[in-house]
Every structure is written in structure tokens, then in C-alpha cells.
Amino acid sequence: MQKRMQFLKYEMISSKCNSVTTCALMLLSIFSVIGGHSEFNGISVQTVHRGKSVNISCKYKPSSDTKCFTVELKTNNKLCSLMKSNNSLIHHSCKEHIRFIPKTEEMSFEVSNLQINDTGTYICVVTRTIPPPSELLGEERTFVQVIAHPNVSVSHVRTSDGCHTILCLSEGFYPSAVEQVWMRNGGFQNVSLTYNINKTNPDESFTLHSYLNVSDCTNYSCWVNHSSLSQPMILHLPPPDCYENTGIKMWMTLVTCVLLILAILIITVVCERLRRARSQSVPPVGMSVTPTPVLYTHLHSETLYSTLGDHHPVPCSPVGSPLISTINTE
Template sequence: MFLHRSVTHSEHIDMFYKWITKCVLFLTLIYLMHTDAENDFRAVEGETVSLPCHSPPNDSVQVNVEWTKHNASSTSICKWTINNNSEFITGACIPRFKLNKKSFILSIENVQLSDSGTYSCKITRLIPPPSIDNTTNVTLRVEARPHLQTLNSSNDSCIHLLCSMEGLTSELVNFTWSRDGHGSLHPFTSNATNSELRLCKPDWSDGDTVTCYASYSSTRTQRSIQLTTQKDSYRDVQLLIISCSAAAGLILCILLIAVICKCRKRKENGSIVFTNKVYENFSFAMSRPNTLSNDKPQTEECIYEN
């Protein structure tokens, strides 16, 4: 035998409230997930990233646009005043940051780990009044990229590579190596912040591409390098030094020849030119024992110059 119990009015109300509460929680969760996905941006160190900003009202004639980064002390990134009718635009951005004057998108070139944080875009409509503010908040997370460099090796047939992560203090990094995009290479040494790889021929050839992968906190970044023999590298350096020395020697020879020619020309222009002179009937006064010569008048002197 089954007993049938009627539901009271209060129980109906309780069930309705529970259903409303579940719907509100579900919609709130969906909204938060959508908002976080929309305003959360990720970029790898060294890339260019663009952060969006909401557009002002359609009837806006003149607006102020200001991008600010919020950290311990808020920093103004870009600040512009834009008039759509007169095309009056004035403002500035700090280095590596650029503002699109139409969409107000902020572009960050060569993004660094220090660029991570929360940014806000504030648009203030000035004309027509009244003044209206619209603010957009976005979050930027910059993922570190490994630094890959070649170390000196005493053996010309061997390559010594160092892959390291900078800017990560508390993260445990897992390093892996590959050649030409496939195959796994065993590192020589590896720890939480760097990994070393040593390859000797015939395990590698000129032109091979070795890639270092760094994984941390569900993030994986990479950096690659193309292998060349050290002899070729030294040969290129020596060729560059010889070329520079030859160019410097040629320039010095040209300067020396120019100085010598200039000195010769100056010497020729500064020489003394003597004119021919003819002296006639010119008698030089000389002391003679004959005293009669003192009573005679001196002869006239005539000088002709040719």
C-alpha cells in the first residue's frame, strides 16, 4: 500500500527558491568564466601582444584615452586626447607601448616578464557633454622563454649548449631537448633553472636545429638554435677582422696620399720668384788710398728691371 501525501504551499515555495538559487549560481559561474577568458591574455616573452579596450559611445566627438598598469603604484602607459571631427590628436606612450588611435588597442612590443599585471583602459567622452567614463580591465600573463647559448668547447667536433630560465624564482622547470623537431636528446646536466647539452660528431651535423623545451606550471615554451662548427665560426670572425683591417688600411692610404699632395701644392705656391734686374753704371763706394776720388761727385745709378 502506498501512502500519498500532498505537498504544502510552503514546500512549493522552498523548492522554487532552491531552483532560482541554482539557476543564479549557474549563470554567475558561466558569466565569470566568460569574463575571465575574455579579459585574461597570455603571451610569451619577446612577442608582441595586443590588449583590447571598449569603444566609446557612437556620438563621441572628443575623448580622452588613458591606459594604466596597476601594481604597487599605478603607472600611466598611454594618454591621448582624440577629436574625431578636427582630427586633433595629442598624447604619448612610454617606449615599447603603442596605441591604435581608432580602436584604442594597446600593443606591447618585445613583451617582458615585468609587463605581467593588470591593465585598465579608461575612455572619457568630453564632447558632447555630459562627460561619460568607460573603463576596461584586462590581465596580462607573460610566460618566460628559455635562453639558449653556445658555450666554448675544447673539442672542435663537439657542441656545448646551455639552456636557462631567468626570472623564475620559485618555479621548478623541466627541460627537454630535441633535434630537428623529433627525437629526444639526453642532457649532460640538468637542474631547476638550467640544463646543459653536449653533442659530438657523428651525433650532429652542420645545419641541424636543436630545440630546448622548458615546462613549468602547465606552461611550455621553447627556443631553438642552428648548429655550426666552431671552425666555421672562427673562420667567419677571422674573415670579418681581415676585411675590417683591409678597409681601415685603404682609408689610411687615401688620407696619407691626400696629405702629401696638399703639402706639395702648398710648397709650390709658397716659393719665392726672383725677377731679373740689370744694373748699369752702378759704382760701389769703396775705400781707396787715392784721396782725389773723394772730391769727385758720385756717378748716377740707373737700375732697370725686366
Template structure:
């Protein structure tokens, strides 16, 4: 009865040291905000007989970055723009840095280091890091098609596990409606219809909780802010319409004025041509009388007949 237990224990013990100096770490959680970077330090066993080795950063079935070490120099084999590799020769530390992380970048990242030369190929270390990008909460005032005001609470998050509720002056509300979509990351939108404007200022809060958060996220907005923003929108719209109308009237008047000036110029030129006949036209008219030519009369040639 004891022999099977001893045998199983020996098998488990030998499996841990099957690769000798292999360093295998448990998955470490790493939470960051959207837009920040995350550094994944590769933990591996240093050996004196390693002439060539590889380092790769992977997620599930996708390799994000890989480097090849030979003759004391690292050469890039393949690496995305969002990943940066760092090697410190003095300490032989290597790090992969994920840049400008977004919500959809949440996941498990694995750094694998392997010795290629001297043969055989040996795993020197595996480091897994669970990178979680915190949800992003936005609160804004929007308008429905019928003109009524609403408050929109929009949350982008991953993975799919979220709690959300509305609070009005400390009281939880249930009169909202929401929808959820997925495009690489989850997006949750919740709408709260505002009542008609009153003299009292009310504070509305959108409360959100997610497994990646140490404490819930809360965003606040005042009802007066939404009503004031709506009034500003109306004023801006009226001013814009007035400017368009004024510009249109000005352009129409300019076109009419130009047309009137052209008409006046044409009428003046016709009048001048009628008053001042062309001498060539007169010569043609008299040529129809044969050899006769007009006789020029002069007052000095007139004689009185007694």
C-alpha cells in the first residue's frame, strides 16, 4: 500500500526537476491603466555552456516578439511595434515591455527562454504574467431624438464581468436601460433619463465594479450641468443659423449688383454707337447713287438773287 504512494511522490518530484535548471514561475497579476506600459521580466537559469539562445514573448497561440542570441549579440527575428525588448549585458537580464496598452490587450503573456547551442535544446525559463488593463468610465450628457435629456454612462472593460448601477443623491435607481457590445473588448452603455428642469440641483453618479479594480469606480455629474450645456447648444445653433442666413443674403445681393452693373454698361455702349455713326457706313450708303457724291454746303457760297 505504501509503495504506490512512494512511487507517485517520486514521479512528482522528478517531474519538477526534469529539465535541471529550468526556472518556472507561477502566473503573476499585473494591473495597469489604459495607455500605460507593462514590463515583463524574463526569469531564466544562467548557464556557462550557452552559446546561443532565443527569447520570445507569446500570448496563447500568437508570438508577439522573438530575439536570437549568438556571438554575444541579440538579433531581432520578429517583433511588433507595440513591444520593446531590453537586454542588460552586465546582469544578463532581459525584459519585454508592452507599450500603450488598451483594454483589449488584457490577457496572459509568457516569456520563454531556450538554449539552442550547445545541443540539445533546453528550456531555461518560463515567466507568465497576467496583464489586466483597468476599465475606463466616461459620463456625459446626451439628448434623445425627441429632445429630452439623458445621462450616458459608458464603460470599456475586459474580461466580461461588470457591475454597474445609478445613484441619485445617495439613493440607488432602477429606472435606467443599457446595452452591451463586444469589439475586442466589452463596451457597456447605460442611459438615465433626466426629469424636467427644476430649481433643485441633483447629483447623479454612475457606480462600476470589476474584478481588476481594488475599489469601484464612481463618476458624478450635476443635473444643472446637463441643462446648461443644452442651453449653450441651442444658442450656438441659433447663432450659426443666423450667420448662414446673413452670408446667403450678402452673396445674393453681390450677384444682383454685378448683374446690374453689366446691364448698365451694355446700354451705354449702344447709345454711343447710335449717336456716332461710322464714316465707312455713310460711304457705302452714298455709293448706291452711282457716281454722285454728297455736296458739302458752305454758308459762304450762298448768294442772294435780286
């Protein structure tokens, strides 16, 4: 693993080489500690994560006759300059992300919010201006290497030809040297089965897509190693229930939901109709109902036999009728 990390850092530095001198300086810092400081032949090398800050110091040898001196921090262009006279700051001009930190025998600058394109050699120069002639009091060079760790994600995707594919995506890393390998059940997958796409982003960072066609429901993981990481990252991809049954289960779930909604609607309609029917058959509270009169017309056709006398039949009629009054008078 240590050899692998050293090889990655070698590729990282090689990818930033713009000149023979710069490459030689960077390659000599291969074995420096990531995120720390190292020094070679008086040249300081600092490795910083993107978005962080770095302090660049500049030592110098003050002389007793120095009345006024200037301090400059520059790369390809001037970043910060100031003039001091008798420990008083006369002129000060710096970029927004650079802050001057005054000290007695050392000048220090804080460069904040470093981005990938801030990688390069920073030169700090201290020059005596008064009394003339000008004299160089100190000069230091610091190489700043800005790195960015990858943002890794894994997911299931479906290609245009219908194949089931898994994707491991590493975004925004710098430098470009990265190891990204698929793992199957804890073992490394054959690299030849992986389809990779590399892309350079506008901020000079890199993005790597790794695709792997699969036909089973096994556990897969994406293993990523980069010089900005203290240890490799492993992201696990949970397997689906089964690639072949995913579509069928989706349709079954949809049909079940539709049938359940229809059943609820039917039950609601039936209950509403029963409620309306009951409300129509029961009279409102407080309303009296007059019973239908019972007619006794059938009594006229019946004959009542008296238990007295010779048992002559007596016509039966309602009480108080004219017929009964006649019989009584007789």
C-alpha cells in the first residue's frame, strides 16, 4: 500500500510539470508528508487541500542601517507588496485572499481558500531601499501543491440497450492519478470488464466514471484510492431484490394499489345508498302518523245467534246502530 501511495504521488506531481525546473523540484518532494511541510535545498514544499489556507514565511537578515525596505510575494505575477520604514507600514497592497502577518525577523503571508489553479511556486523577496543602493535582505521559495479529494458515489443504472449496469462516480479530484476498482463479494473484479470515462472539469479537477455490466444480484463495492486520501474509500452498493423481477414487482404493486382504491370507492358508494334509503323510510322526529281506519263492513254480512228464546238469528251491526235500537224497542 505504501508503494502504491508513493506511485500515486509521483503521478500527481508529474501531471503538474510545466517546466524542467519545476518538475525537478516537485519530484524531489515525492516522499514528503501529505498535508505537511518538507524542505529540500532551502526550498519549502507544502501540500494543501483545496479550500484550505497556507502560511508562507520569508526570513531575512535586517541590518542596523536599514531605514526602509520592501516585501513582495509573487508567483507569475505580484500578489502582495508592502513598504516598511522604522517598523511602520507605509504602503500595503495585497490580493483579497492574501493577508500579511508582520513579525520581527520574519515576514509571513497567509494565502486562504486555495484552489487547484493556485498550485505553483511562491517567491518572497525582502529588499532594502533606504539607504541606497538597494540590497537583497532575503529571498525564499515555497512550492504549494493543492490537492482535492474525490467525491465518490455508486448507483444502479440502465443502459439504452437494456443491460443492467452499476456506476461508480468519482468527482472533483486532483491530481488526475486515481485508482478506482470494482469489488465483488469482497474480491477485486477483473479490470477488463470495467468501462471508464475520464473528464476534465472547468476548475481543472477530474471526474472518472466506471461502469460494470452485471447479471446477478451479488453485493458489489467500489474501491477508490487517491493521493489526497489518508486511506482508500470503499462504497458498498446494496443489491436490488432481483434485476429480472424488479419490473414485474413494480407492475404488481401498481395493480394492487389500483384495485384497492376501486374497492374503497365501491364500498363508499354502497354505504351511501343504504344510508339514504334508511333516511327516507323513517319519519322525521316529532311528526304524528294517523293510522288508517279499519272498516268493519264485513260485520254486516255475519249473523249473530241469540242464546235466548227460539234461537232466531239476529243481524249483527255496530253498537248504537239504528238496527239494534229497533230490536230493543220491540
